[in-house]
Structures are given as structure tokens and as C-alpha cells.
Amino acid sequence: xxxxxxxxKGAKGQLTVEQKQxxxxxxxxxxxxxxxxxxRLGALTVESAGRFGVKLEERFMSSSSKSHRFYRASVGxxxxxMVYTHLPKWVTSMDPQPSxxxxxxxxxxxIGTSTDIVPVTFAIEYTKSGGGLPCTYxxxxxxxxxxLGKGTDSASYEALFDLTSEGxxxxxxxxxxxxxxxxxxxxxxxxxxxxxxIMHL
Numbered sequence: 658x659x660x661x662x663x664x665x666k667g668a669k670g671q672l673t674v675e676q677k678q679x680x681x682x683x684x685x686x687x688x689x690x691x692x693x694x695x696x697r698l699g700a701l702t703v704e705s706a707g708r709f710g711v712k713l714e715e716r717f718m719s720s721s722s723k724s725h726r727f728y729r730a731s732v733g734x735x736x737x738x739m740v741y742t743h744l745p746k747w748v749t750s751m752d753p754q755p756s757x758x759x760x761x762x763x764x765x766x767x768i769g770t771s772t773d774i775v776p777v778t779f780a781i782e783y784t785k786s787g788g789g790l791p792c793t794y795x796x797x798x799x800x801x802x803x804x805l806g807k808g809t810d811s812a813s814y815e816a817l818f819d820l821t822s823e824g825x826x827x828x829x830x831x832x833x834x835x836x837x838x839x840x841x842x843x844x845x846x847x848x849x850x851x852x853x854x855i856m857h858l
Contacts, residue, residue: 659848659850660661660688660755660848660849661684661688661847661848662826662827663748664827664830664847665836665837665843667814667844671810671812671843672805672814672843673808673809675770676814678771678772679768679770679777679805680769680805680816681771682820683779683803684702684848686696686744686768686820687697687740687801687820687848688745688747688848689822689848690740690744691737691740691742691848692850693739693743694735694736694739694743694850695736695741699811711733722805725857730755737839739829741755742807744764745766745834748764749774750766750767751765751766752765752766755781759781759835760782761834762780762781763778763779763783763788763790764781765778777803777804778804779801779803779804779805780799780801781800782798782799782800783802783849786795789804789806789813789815791812791813791841791843792803792839793815795833795834796832797819797832797833797834799817799819800818800819801818801819802815803815803817803844804818805843812840814842814845815842816843816846817836817842817844817845818847818848819846819847819848820848820850827847829845829847842850
């Protein structure tokens with residue numbers, strides 16, 4: 658399973674009903690993708706790696722962040738790559754397709770909301786403005802940015818989604834570029850993948 662932890666939700670009514678529906682549908686898609694990635698990674702049993710694999714499991718589950726920081730980072734990176742690679746499963750007519758040679762860039766396609774099939778534009782590990790994305794990032798790199806378009810106040814907005822483990826929930830509050838303070842970021846959520854999925858507890 659996976660779940661969203663929402664840190665910022667549109668203020669002052671600047672988002673339209675359609676934009677809110679797009680956010681909900683996109684977020685739901687990412688939750689499913691992260692849960693699927695967690696299950697796929699969890700299917701790789703550590704026991705098959707012998708003593709080394711068991712040691713990795715011990716480090717992953719340890720309460721000491723220092724002893725297993727590298728393994729958690731490796732797992733997180735694997736989850737992100739799996740989500741990026743499997744996005745075409747949920748985004749139809751996706752152009753371009755993520756590749757194993759790198760994901761950074763802007764993508765377009767179509768996604769189903771609660772009422773319609775609508776165009777969607779989003780970016781993976783992309784820090785520049787353009788393509789409908791109003792913000793730039795100099796000291797951080799959002800995992801996924803969703804183009805929302807112009808709100809009711811005629812300003813352009815985007816939503817940010819960060820893929821992370823349950824043990825790292827809230828880490829976006831410490832990221833550079835002060836995501837929470839960006840006026841053109843109307844929505845921020847962490848998509849949390851669970852230890853149970855990875856370790857099959």
C-alpha cells in the first residue's frame with residue numbers, strides 16, 4: 658500500500674473544480690504506482706542474498722538512521738525509477754516515454770478524472786520553468802511536478818509530489834527553495850511507500 662501526506666492545499670480558492678479533480682486523479686495514480694513498485698521490490702526476497710541480504714534487511718529495519726541510510730536511499734531510488742517507468746500504465750498517450758537512460762523532462766498525455774478524460778502535463782526531476790510550470794528550483798529537485806494552469810486569479814500554478822518512505826515523512830519541509838512558501842505552488846504532497854510493502858511483513 659501507499660498513501661499521501663498532504664502538506665499544502667490550495668488557498669484563497671484559487672483552484673478551479675477541474676484543477677482539484679486533476680490533482681486528485683494524478684495523486685491517486687501515483688499512489689497506485691508507488692504501491693505497485695513497493696510490492697515489486699518486496700518480491701525480491703533478502704533471504705536469497707544470503708547473509709548479505711539478511712544484513713541489508715536488518716539495516717533497513719533498524720531504528721538507527723545512520724546504520725541503514727545508504728540502503729534506504731538505494732530502496733528509495735529504486736522505487737522512484739519503478740514509478741517513473743510504469744507511469745505510461747496510468748497515463749495514456751504519454752509522450753515522451755520515460756527511459757532507463759534518464760527521466761528528467763516534461764511529459765504530456767491523458768488521464769481520467771472523476772468526470773472526464775483530460776490532457777495532463779507533468780515533469781519528472783525537472784527544475785526549470787516553462788511548459789506550463791511557473792517555478793524554478795535551484796537548491797532542490799522535486800520528484801514530480803504537475804501543471805495546473807491558470808487559477809481563478811489568472812495566475813499559473815503547479816503541484817508538487819515527492820516519493821518517499823514512511824520513515825522520511827515530512828522531509829520536504831527541510832528542502833531548499835522553500836516549497837511551502839512558493840506562491841505558485843498550490844499543492845504539495847508526499848507519496849509515502851510503506852515498509853510493509855518492501856519487507857513483506
